[in-house]
Amino acid sequence: MSTIDLETARRVAKLARIAVPDENLPALADELSQIITFMEQLNEVDVDGVEPMTSVTPMRLKRRADRVTEGNMQDKILSNAPDAREGFFAVPKVVE
Amino acid sequence: MSKLNTLTIAEARDALRKGDVTALELTEACLSAIDGAGALNAFVHKTPELAIERAKAADARLKAGDAPAMCGIPIGIKDLFCTEHVPSQAASRILGGFQPEYESTVSAQLRDAGAVMLGKLNMDEFAMGSSNETSCYGNAVNPWRRGDDATPLTPGGSSGGSAAAVAADLCLGATGTDTGGSIRQPAAFTGTVGIKPTYGRCSRWGIIAFASSLDQAGPMTRTVHDAAIMLGAMCGHDPRDSTSADIAVPDFEAALSGDIRGKKIGIPREYRMDGMPGAIEKLWSEGTEMLRDAGAEIIDIALPHTKYALPAYYVIAPAEASSNLARYDGVRYGHRAKLGPGDGITEMYEKTRAEGFGPEVQRRVMIGTYVLSAGFYDAYYNRARKVRALIKRDFEQVFAQGVDAILTPATPSAAFGLGDMADADPVRMYLNDVFTVTVNLAGLPGIALPAGLDEQGLPLGLQLIGQPWNEADLLNTAHVLEKAAGFVSKPAQWW
Secondary structure: OOOOOHHHHHHHHHHOOOOOOHHHHHHHHHHHHHHHHHHHHHHHOOOOOOOOOOOOOOOOOOOOOOOOOOOOOHHHHHOOOOOEEOOEEOOOOOOO | OOOHHHOOHHHHHHHHHHOOOOHHHHHHHHHHHHHOOHHHOOEEEEOHHHHHHHHHHHHHHHHHOOOOOOOOOEEEEEOOEOEOOEOOOOOOHHHOOOOOOOOOHHHHHHHHOOOEEEEEEOOOHHHOOOOOOOOOOOOOOOOOOEOOEOOOEOOOOOOHHHHHHHHOOOOOEEEEEEOOOOOHHHHHHHOOEEEEOOOOOOOOOOEOOOOOOOOEEEEEEOOHHHHHHHHHHHOOOOOOOOOOOOOOOOOOHHHOOOOOOOOEEEEEHHHOOOOOOHHHHHHHHHHHHHHHHOOOEEEEEOOOOHHHHHHHHHHHHHHHHHHHHHHOOOOOOOOOOOOOOOOOHHHHHHHHHHHHOOHHHHHHHHHHHHHHOOOOHHHHHHHHHHHHHHHHHHHHHHHHOOOOEEEEEOOOOOOOEOOOOOOOOHHHHHHHHOOOHHHHHHOOOEEEEEEEEOOOOOEEEEEEEEOOOOHHHHHHHHHHHHHHHOOOOOOOOOO
8 A cells, every 4th residue: 555644745835835734644644545545456457568658539630820819808808816906917926 | 388498409409499498598598407406516606797787698699690509508617617817716715715716618618609608617626536525615416316215326426516407407517637537537426428529629728737648628518419419519629728629520410410320349358356346237239239239340350458457547646736736826817725824835825725625635636746756757647657658559449440439338337326436445446447547548539428326226337448639420329329228317306
């Protein structure tokens, strides 16, 4: 059985950009371990020489001319922003 | 005429065209059924004014003789579909307040065909769940009960609101989406019909993404005939979705000949699971006999990698979800957490996502992050994609033997009680998808239809799996099975 320790759980939460309070880390590590253990059944399968699937319905992606198809809708794009100012999305200070 | 909201789509269409009923009357009947069904918590954003307006427009089209099949048909739309200026939040707090400036291709096609949207339907958050219990709106409730026992049951998930609404006659049809079984499992739990078409048949544009290589939209209806009509209006090539297939959409309704003589139906031995309830085993063999009686040839088949479908799915789907859900960062739409003094942009992301995502979504995003992280990518993600290729090959080999469709149970149990899985580990809930998830991994069309009741009076469904792009043939086989099973039960109205 695979086990995910507290440090790994903390690192995964950080990578996923989800704040997890320290007291919730043990439960999270447990749940993740259960799921990973379930996935490890895949190790029983002989996958030698098998290509990983990239597209379930083999198809050539359509091409089109590299031209702007839609645009000029700044108002619409900003209409759902939690904080929009002067035609931009506003976020907390990023650069010191 | 019976109560208008109980009509099938086919009946309503014919009555509308004959002028026996108006779209407005149909719509009003559904709106009043919805108002009386608050206890089901199926419709979570109601749009009655819009519905009345569209119904009047549909009546004008009908009068002018310009009426496609869905014209004037009142339907519900799963909350996963973006609908212009109508809340669309995938049952998640993180999209609270989001009102898209655009309409998903599928809902736009239905709208343009004259269908009347009654509102948005409950679902599991981001379509992650099998019981509609991860929704930020609270549980949707199954209109079916175990006899006189008032224990509230799940309508299944993730399209739980869609299934409950169709089963309770709140609308004539509804849209669903299916990533691992999210149309077919709720259909089976509610005695309704749900089809997931071939991957690429319906455009994914404007449908809030969960796992892009698996997601497909499809109709949820009361009959196979209705599924054929509604699916036809939802399909078609869309240049805005690069995975949308540029293949002509056949007339699905015209394909319902009722003749399946000489068709080869495969029965996969790997779907016979230990501990499967007797009622489901019985239903499956009865369904097999019905198809045989209708002139089909029954063949035992092997799909040897079936056992590995669920673990492969629970690598691939969370991996794709972790990537798709990275966009919910509190910047462009939806919820942003209140920040403390000194909080920077990282704190904004982390707090927003912790507040906005429920526990199951957080879990899957983190699993996906883990299997894609450096050092694990090959061991988990690439291995899962290889196993996926083998699962697809299993089906290809069976179809190459001349098998036209595969018959399986739709779910390993009937609807269970809301809250029953609260203390179970997450993997137990995932087992709900055991019969449906292979179909998504292989990109095939699959349909669930009601075929009987269990000893407690709950509906049970069978699943038919078809060849890629041959929904027409699949629907015809399902139509034959539906007729033979003669399922006519309805939930007794308690709400």
